[in-house]
Amino acid sequence: MARTTGTYELSTVAGESIEAFIPHPLPPKNPPIDLGGELQPLLARASESVRLLELAGDLVPSVEWFVYAFVRKEAVLSAQIEGTQATLMDLLEVEGSGEAPVDTDVEEVCGYVDALNFAWDHLGRADGLPLSMRLLSEAHARLLSGARGAQKQPGEVRRSQNWIGGTRPGNAALVPPPPHRLGELLSDFERAIHDESHLPPLVRVGLLHVQFETLHPYLDGNGRLGRLLITLLLRHWGLLTRPLLYLSLFLKMHRQEYYRRLGAVREEGDWEGWLAFFLEGVATVAEEAVATARRLHVIVGENRNRLLAREDTTVFSLRLFELLPEHPILTVNRVMEILDCSRPAAGKAVRVLEATRIVRPKGERKKNRIVVFDDYLAPLRQGTELGA
Ligand SMILES: Nc1ncnc2c1ncn2[C@@H]1O[C@H](COP(=O)(O)OP(=O)(O)OP(=O)(O)O)[C@@H](O)[C@H]1O
Numbered sequence: 001m002a003r004t005t006g007t008y009e010l011s012t013v014a015g016e017s018i019e020a021f022i023p024h025p026l027p028p029k030n031p032p033i034d035l036g037g038e039l040q041p042l043l044a045r046a047s048e049s050v051r052l053l054e055l056a057g058d059l060v061p062s063v064e065w066f067v068y069a070f071v072r073k074e075a076v077l078s079a080q081i082e083g084t085q086a087t088l089m090d091l092l093e094v095e096g097s098g099e100a101p102v103d104t105d106v107e108e109v110c111g112y113v114d115a116l117n118f119a120w121d122h123l124g125r126a127d128g129l130p131l132s133m134r135l136l137s138e139a140h141a142r143l144l145s146g147a148r149g150a151q152k153q154p155g156e157v158r159r160s161q162n163w164i165g166g167t168r169p170g171n172a173a174l175v176p177p178p179p180h181r182l183g184e185l186l187s188d189f190e191r192a193i194h195d196e197s198h199l200p201p202l203v204r205v206g207l208l209h210v211q212f213e214t215l216h217p218y219l220d221g222n223g224r225l226g227r228l229l230i231t232l233l234l235r236h237w238g239l240l241t242r243p244l245l246y247l248s249l250f251l252k253m254h255r256q257e258y259y260r261r262l263g264a265v266r267e268e269g270d271w272e273g274w275l276a277f278f279l280e281g282v283a284t285v286a287e288e289a290v291a292t293a294r295r296l297h298v299i300v301g302e303n304r305n306r307l308l309a310r311e312d313t314t315v316f317s318l319r320l321f322e323l324l325p326e327h328p329i330l331t332v333n334r335v336m337e338i339l340d341c342s343r344p345a346a347g348k349a350v351r352v353l354e355a356t357r358i359v360r361p362k363g364e365r366k367k368n369r370i371v372v373f374d375d376y377l378a379p380l381r382q383g384t385e386l387g388a
């Protein structure tokens with residue numbers, strides 16, 4: 001492939017002179033992206049599966065459940081790519097206790113949930129910020145709001161030269177643009193989001209993700225924010241009206257290929273190879289999300305029927321059941337809060353759900369017991385346990 005995707009400029013970092021990469025503005029030119037050949041069926045399959053996922057979101061009675069779980073699953077997986085050792089269970093347990101996280105790994109995942117909710121909310125509001133560097137920077141501030149992110153200039157575009165991979169600049173996998181070029185390059189980046197284009201939106205999402213990683217606008221968190229950008233762009237172009245598509249599991253499972261493909265765009269101009277990988281990922285992940293949504297729907301329905309069939313079912317136990325998908329792990333104290341009821345009523349509601357085998361106790365503690373909505377969490381936990 002004869003295409004070049006950028007130029008090089010001499011930059012200095014840690015006393016070393018290095019060639020920093022300056023990507024050309026999107027879309028790729030000379031030649032333009034070839035959407036025929038291998039990409040055609042992949043694009044068709046990815047578009048269709050995203051469409052089905054959007055419909056699956058329409059069909060379920062309470063989409064908040066799914067969104068709640070999917071957002072948290074994504075947060076955990078995205079942070080695990082970075083090496084964060086928190087599982088979905090850790091996150092839910094902290095949230096279920098209603099206490100502030102003490103573990104920095106869990107805190108980091110909470111930052112991701114916060115960043116996603118924040119940006120998603122803006123895109124849905126008439127007076128919200130448009131999808132822009134300003135919005136991304138505000139999301140970044142939330143993403144890195146924990147103890148670990150504090151030294152990494154949360155919310156600010158970097159002012160120093162950095163490099164990715166390798167032990168020193170000289171053997172880095174990528175040396176992104178020097179900071180004085182970022183202003184202009186990030187304006188180009190925003191323009192690529194908002195300009196008219198004849199390219200299909202899913203393809204543009206794939207291009208923009210790579211461009212974001214190549215520019216590496218922040219000192220840290222570029223991977224997580226770039227994955228969040230994928231979700232935001234799907235909303236921006238109206239492909240998904242709920243945050244249900246997440247690539248992190250796919251990228252975590254294919255991390256080596258992911259990095260290699262990113263590098264090949266820069267070094268060989270291979271945008272098509274990246275797009276094939278990306279669209280395959282979108283299709284796989286969307287198909288899995290549809291399957292998970294269906295399974296959760298069936299599980300909730302079956303559990304509800306068992307509960308309704310019992311004679312000792314109380315109003316509080318029914319209300320608690322309906323809230324469980326948003327609180328799949330909780331303590332009796334938390335039950336009192338969300339149902340706004342007395343301790344005996346909360347205790348009884350929990351006991352009924354336990355007797356119905358909807359929740360089970362976690363751990364040994366007798367006071368302020370923790371219970372878990374197991375059936376519901378099982379399909380969601382897939383891939384989020386460490387080592388998975
Ligand atoms: N060779 C490469 N070329 C371009 N981008 C790369 C390359 N290798 C890694 N990256 C990108 O850089 C990201 C890591 O950057 P950074 O540490 O700022 O982000 P993070 O969110 O803290 O980490 P992570 O993505 O590991 O969770 C990777 O996720 C990937 O998207």
Ligand SMILES: [Mg+2]
Nearest residue numbers: 082220221222
């Ligand atoms: Mg990092």
